[in-house]
Every structure is written in structure tokens, then in C-alpha cells.
Amino acid sequence: MSAQATAALPADPAVAPAAEDELLAHFDALVAGGGTVEPRDWMPDGYRRMLVRQIAQHAHSEIIGMQPEGGWLTRAPSLHRKSVLIAKVQDEAGHGLYLYSAAETLGADRADLLEALHRGQQRASATFNHPALTWADTGAIAWLTDGAAVINQAPLCRTSYGPYARAMRRVCQEEAFHVRQGYDLMRALCEGTPEQKEMAQDAVDRWWLPAVALMFGPPDTEAGGADARTAALGAAVSRRAMAWGIKRHTNDELRQRFVDQCVPQAERLGLTLPDPAIRWNEERGHYDFTPVGWDTYREALGDDTHWARQRIERRRAAHEDGTWVREAAAAYAAREDADAARQRTEEPA
Amino acid sequence: MTTSSDIRADAAVVETAAVAVAVAETATETATETAADVLPSAAGTPAEAGPTDPDLAVHLLRLGDDALVLGQRLCEWITHAPTVEEDLALSNIALDLIGHARTLFTRCGRLDGSGRTEDDLAFTRSERQFTNALLTELPNGDFAVTVARQLAYTHYAVLYYEALAGCPDAELAAFGARAAKEAAFHRLHADRWTRRLGRGTPESTRRMQRGLERVWPYTRELFEEDDVVRRLAAAGTVPSPAPLHARWEQHVTGVVTGAGLTVPAPAWSAGGGRGGLHTEEFGPLIAELQSVHRQFPGGTW
Numbered sequence: 001m002s003a004q005a006t007a008a009l010p011a012d013p014a015v016a017p018a019a020e021d022e023l024l025a026h027f028d029a030l031v032a033g034g035g036t037v038e039p040r041d042w043m044p045d046g047y048r049r050m051l052v053r054q055i056a057q058h059a060h061s062e063i064i065g066m067q068p069e070g071g072w073l074t075r076a077p078s079l080h081r082k083s084v085l086i087a088k089v090q091d092e093a094g095h096g097l098y099l100y101s102a103a104e105t106l107g108a109d110r111a112d113l114l115e116a117l118h119r120g121q122q123r124a125s126a127t128f129n130h131p132a133l134t135w136a137d138t139g140a141i142a143w144l145t146d147g148a149a150v151i152n153q154a155p156l157c158r159t160s161y162g163p164y165a166r167a168m169r170r171v172c173q174e175e176a177f178h179v180r181q182g183y184d185l186m187r188a189l190c191e192g193t194p195e196q197k198e199m200a201q202d203a204v205d206r207w208w209l210p211a212v213a214l215m216f217g218p219p220d221t222e223a224g225g226a227d228a229r230t231a232a233l234g235a236a237v238s239r240r241a242m243a244w245g246i247k248r249h250t251n252d253e254l255r256q257r258f259v260d261q262c263v264p265q266a267e268r269l270g271l272t273l274p275d276p277a278i279r280w281n282e283e284r285g286h287y288d289f290t291p292v293g294w295d296t297y298r299e300a301l302g303d304d305t306h307w308a309r310q311r312i313e314r315r316r317a318a319h320e321d322g323t324w325v326r327e328a329a330a331a332y333a334a335r336e337d338a339d340a341a342r343q344r345t346e347e348p349a
Numbered sequence: 350m351t352t353s354s355d356i357r358a359d360a361a362v363v364e365t366a367a368v369a370v371a372v373a374e375t376a377t378e379t380a381t382e383t384a385a386d387v388l389p390s391a392a393g394t395p396a397e398a399g400p401t402d403p404d405l406a407v408h409l410l411r412l413g414d415d416a417l418v419l420g421q422r423l424c425e426w427i428t429h430a431p432t433v434e435e436d437l438a439l440s441n442i443a444l445d446l447i448g449h450a451r452t453l454f455t456r457c458g459r460l461d462g463s464g465r466t467e468d469d470l471a472f473t474r475s476e477r478q479f480t481n482a483l484l485t486e487l488p489n490g491d492f493a494v495t496v497a498r499q500l501a502y503t504h505y506a507v508l509y510y511e512a513l514a515g516c517p518d519a520e521l522a523a524f525g526a527r528a529a530k531e532a533a534f535h536r537l538h539a540d541r542w543t544r545r546l547g548r549g550t551p552e553s554t555r556r557m558q559r560g561l562e563r564v565w566p567y568t569r570e571l572f573e574e575d576d577v578v579r580r581l582a583a584a585g586t587v588p589s590p591a592p593l594h595a596r597w598e599q600h601v602t603g604v605v606t607g608a609g610l611t612v613p614a615p616a617w618s619a620g621g622g623r624g625g626l627h628t629e630e631f632g633p634l635i636a637e638l639q640s641v642h643r644q645f646p647g648g649t650w
């Protein structure tokens with residue numbers, strides 16, 4: 001983390017237009033040098049917007065991502081697993097909170113962001129639009145989707161925006177624990193009765209595609225399965241995010257890392273990843289797999305399905321049911337503040 | 350854009366996940382730490398048989414059932430809470446309660462000579478064999494009912510666990526001290542919400558008062574004393590909860606009136622939970638709790 005460059009930027013956004021070019025040049029140089037941008041630093045509007053969008057989507061994914069596993073909290077088959085799952089879901093709530101706070105340092109408001117999620121104007125990762133149908137799904141989700149999240153998010157620990165990078169360092173550390181617990185859960189099932197192992201394989205069959213396709217975003221290289229036009233388009237977006245130091249690798253690069261990590265783990269578990277094209281490629285030094293083309297990606301999205309609706313509906317219901325509680329807390333806080341102020345004026349020091 | 354040191358830094362984090370999995374592979378039966386410091390599974394440690402005490406086993410089972418059943422109810426809130434902060438707070442409390450149940454069940458299985466594990470006790474008993482107080486199984490209701498239930502239980506739990514911390518059994522005393530400390534945080538959470546809702550808006554005041562009315566008839570059972578408890582108290586093994594009722598009443602009255610609310614004076618008092626006679630809503634709670642465990646006979650988790 002090269003923080004030494006941070007001091008170079010003036011902090012005031014209300015500067016004369018003439019100075020803007022200079023500020024932009026400063027900013028570009030800072031980011032290009034791997035420096036960290038802090039909330040009070042000048043930044044281009046596009047950078048701010050791209051960050052808010054990305055951080056909000058990430059925060060929403062943490063919150064919505066609590067649901068598929070949260071549904072199994074009351075049914076966990078041992079008290080140890082129940083504790084582990086409660087702790088995990090609790091961690092995800094914490095991740096959501098850090099990330100909303102990071103977005104707020106950019107001038108966004110958490111209530112507005114949630115409102116946008118509830119109204120369908122902003123989205124959570126489509127990965128969680130898939131249903132968690134059995135207990136083994138909680139293991140597959142933690143092992144595969146949290147595993148994908150670690151790979152996807154590891155580079156964000158060095159992303160150019162300071163508060164985001166710091167939030168991500170904490171998030172990544174916890175996600176790594178989730179992966180380990182998910183793997184451990186799957187191993188227990190694989191070493192259990194034939195029925196348990198069958199449940200584990202079924203969960204992997206259903207969660208592999210959402211993890212490998214959706215956690216990394218659409219294909220953005222031709223090798224990764226995009227046609228030339230969309231690859232160019234995807235690459236352009238990725239390039240801009242990379243130039244700003246928000247993103248560090250293409251989606252397809254990260255996807256390959258994920259496959260390379262999972263294949264040997266699945267082998268050790270004795271589980272089969274549902275992709276017949278997976279095989280070691282000596283020449284590339286990577287595992288080959290079926291490229292995630294746009295068709296596959298779109299199919300995996302599961303937009304506007306029963307589950308996609310269900311997730312948002314549950315969020316909205318919780319929020320609406322809790323309105324009177326939040327109003328009460330706000331009214332109470334306001335009254336306390338007023339009381340404290342009155343006391344200060346009544347009892348001059 | 351990406352320098353080689355960047356790649357090394359990434360690799361380090363990805364490595365963490367890979368190493369984590371590798372560690373999980375070697376640490377089958379040993380402690381599994383989590384980000385939230387989940388306690389190691391007591392199921393993994395071989396139980397030294399130790400002396401048996403059927404009365405104490407019955408008593409600890411009751412305490413454990415209270416904790417498990419209330420924890421289970423709180424789990425139902427998660428992802429339905431009024432704010433993400435509350436999802437987090439309620440899951441934190443549930444996690445502590447499940448932890449208490451695990452310690453108490455493990456000890457109970459040794460004391461009754463059956464050698465049953467925490468999971469045997471949680472997942473293979475029928476509804477009628479659960480001995481929690483009815484308060485802990487009351488459905489969540491709205492947030493105010495849950496806060497009222499938490500208020501009643503946590504004030505009791507702190508008092509009882511503090512008393513337990515003075516018992517002669519070192520293991521039990523240590524548990525009492527730890528549980529009292531955790532319950533004190535849960536009590537703070539309940540106290541604050543009682544006050545916020547009591548002094549919030551007219552609607553929240555009305556709901557909070559209604560929540561108190563709903564749960565108050567179920568509070569007396571927590572302090573009930575039967576022959577088992579009387580024998581244990583007489584022998585000085587563990588304290589009876591009965592003498593704590595006056596202090597409990599004093600404490601909760603302070604919180605309730607401080608919140609601008611009225612302490613209910615219920616005309617009747619519920620009971621029967623300690624003898625396995627539950628509400629009709631309890632069956633579905635147990636069915637849900639045990640469903641996966643029972644679906645896979647001989648399963649290992």
C-alpha cells in the first residue's frame with residue numbers, strides 16, 4: 001500500500017475550473033503510482049460514481065447473501081454447525097455495514113442505497129438468486145461462493161480508494177474463514193453416510209455455475225468466452241476501472257484462478273465439479289474449463305425468477321415491518337439530544 | 350497497471366483461503382475457530398465420566414433448554430430484523446445462548462450417566478422431554494414482544510448465573526461467571542430497546558406496553574422451585590432461583606418505569622415447561638430444529 005503519495009492532493013472540491021485539469025493530472029498520477037485516495041481528496045465524478053455503484057452492489061450482496069444460508073440457521077444439524085453458521089451470517093451482516101459506511105464516505109446515504117435496492121434500481125449479486133435447497137447448500141455456498149469472493153476481492157484490498165481498501169482487508173480475512181468452514185462442512189458430509197454424500201454432490205452440482213459465472217461478472221476477454229465485440233466492450237469497462245485502480249484484473253483472469261483453486265479441493269473431497277471440460281492443461285499451467293460465454297452467463301443470472309423476487313421481497317418486508325422501530329429509535333434519540341441541550345442551557349458551567 | 354508486488358500481495362490473500370482449507374483438512378476433530386470465535390465443539394473432547402448427580406443433571410438440562418430454545422427463537426429473526434445492526438445484535442445473542450446450551454448439555458450428559466452428547470440432547474429428544482420455561486418458547490411476535498421477552502429473561506439470567514458463579518463446583522462456577530458476563534450484554538441490549546420503544550413514538554409505546562403484557566404471565570416460571578431444586582439448594586450444590594425473584598422484580602421495574610411504561614400485574618401465571626408440558630407452538634419449533642439431523646440417521650456432521 002503506497003500511502004506516501006496521499007499527501008500530494010489538495011482537499012477542497014470547490015476549486016476554480018481552471019484548476020480542474022491540474023487536479024485531474026494530480027489524481028491520475030497518484031492512482032497510477034499506486035497511491036491511496038482518501039474521502040477528502042479531490043476525485044473525478046466518474047470515479048466517485050463508479051465506486052459508489054460498486055461498493056453499494058457489494059454491500060447489497062452481503063445483506064441479500066445472508067438469506068440463502070440464514071434460512072438454515074434454525075435447522076443446522078448439530079449445535080457446532082449451528083454456531084458456525086450463526087457466526088458466518090453475522091459476519092456477512094458486518095461486511096454489509098462496513099461497506100455501507102465506505103459508500104457513505106463518498107457522500108452516499110445508506111437509507112437511499114437500501115431504498116434503491118428495494119426498488120430494484122440497484123442490485124445484489126445474482127449468485128444469491130439461486131435457492132439453498134438442502135443443508136449441504138450452506139456448505140457449497142461457503143466453500144464455492146465465499147471462495148470465489150476471496151479471489152475476487154483479494155485485489156480490492158489494494159484498491160485505490162482508501163476506505164474501500166480498508167473495509168475489504170477485514171472482509172477478506174473473514175471470508176477466508178468462511179471458505180475453510182464451508183470446506184470442512186462438505187468434508188464431513190462426504191465422509192458421512194451415502195445419503196449425506198449424495199446431498200453434498202447435489203449441492204455442488206447446483207452451486208458451481210452460480211459461483212464460477214456470476215461471482216466474477218460477465219466474460220470480458222475472447223479467451224474467456226466473449227465474442228470479439230462484447231470482449232472489446234467488457235475490456236473497455238474493465239480498462240477504465242483498472243486505470244482508476246478500482247479493479248486490478250479482468251473477470252476472466254480471476255475466474256481462472258478460482259477454477260485452479262477449486263479443482264484439487266473437489267478432488268480431495270471426492271466430489272465432481274459439474275463441468276466435463278475440466279482438465280489440467282500442462283502447456284498453460286492452468287485447468288481448462290468450459291468458458292462462461294454470454295449465453296451461459298445470462299442463463300445463470302436467473303433474473304426475475306421466483307427466487308430473485310423472493311430475496312428482494314424479504315428484504316423489503318423486513319424493512320417495512322421495522323419502520324416503526326426505526327422511527328421510535330429516531331424519535332427517542334432526537335428527544336435525548338434535545339434534553340441534553342436543554343440541560344446545558346439550564347445549568348451554565 | 351499490476352506490478353509483481355501486487356500479484357504477490359493478491360496471492361497472499363488467496364493463499365490465506367487455500368491455507369485455511371488445508372488447515373481444515375488436517376484439523377478434523379480439533380478446535381475449529383471462526384471469525385467470531387465460535388467455541389470448539391465440546392462433542393470432540395472425550396468426556397471424563399466423573400461422578401453422577403441425577404438432580405443436577407435435571408437442573409442443568411432445564412437451563413440448557415432455556416438457552417437453546419430462546420436461541421432458536423432469536424435465529425428466526427435473522428434477516429428479518431428492523432435494521433442490519435439488529436440482525437447482527439440478535440445473532441450475536443443467539444450465538445452466546447447456543448454456546449451456553451452446549452456447555453450445559455455436555456455436562457448434563459455426564460451427570461446423568463447416560464453419556465449423551467450435546468447433540469443427542471438437542472436433536473433426539475421429543476417435545477415432551479424438553480424442560481425449558483414457556484417464556485423462552487413464546488413466538489417472537491413483533492420486535493416489542495421479543496424485546497419484552499429478552500428483558501424478562503436477561504435480567505433473570507444475569508442474576509441466576511451470577512449466583513451460580515459462587516457454587517462449589519469449579520467447572521460450573523466458571524461457566525456461571527462467563528455466562529453472567531455475556532448475559533449482562535444481552536440485558537443492556539434489552540434495557541436500551543425497552544427505553545427507546547417506551548419513549549419513542551406513541552405507536553412504539555403502545556406496542557412495547559403490549560409486549561410486556563404478553564410475556565409477563567410467563568416470567569414467574571423462571572423462579573419456580575420444585576423438589577429437585579430444593580434438594581440441590583439444601584445440599585449447597587447450586588442456588589435456587591426462587592429467592593432472586595424480588596431483586597429481579599426490582600430491577601425490571603426500574604427499567605420499565607424508566608421507559609415510561611407500566612409493569613403488568615398478570616391475573617394468572619403460566620407453568621408446566623419444566624415438566625415437559627409446552628405450548629402448541631413448541632412442536633413446530635422442535636420439528637424445525639431437529640429436521641435435518643433426524644432426516645439422516647447415523648449421519649455425522
Ligand SMILES: [Fe+2]
Nearest residue numbers: 062091092095
Ligand atoms: Fe461477506
Ligand SMILES: [Fe+2]
Nearest residue numbers: 092146175178
Ligand atoms: Fe462470507
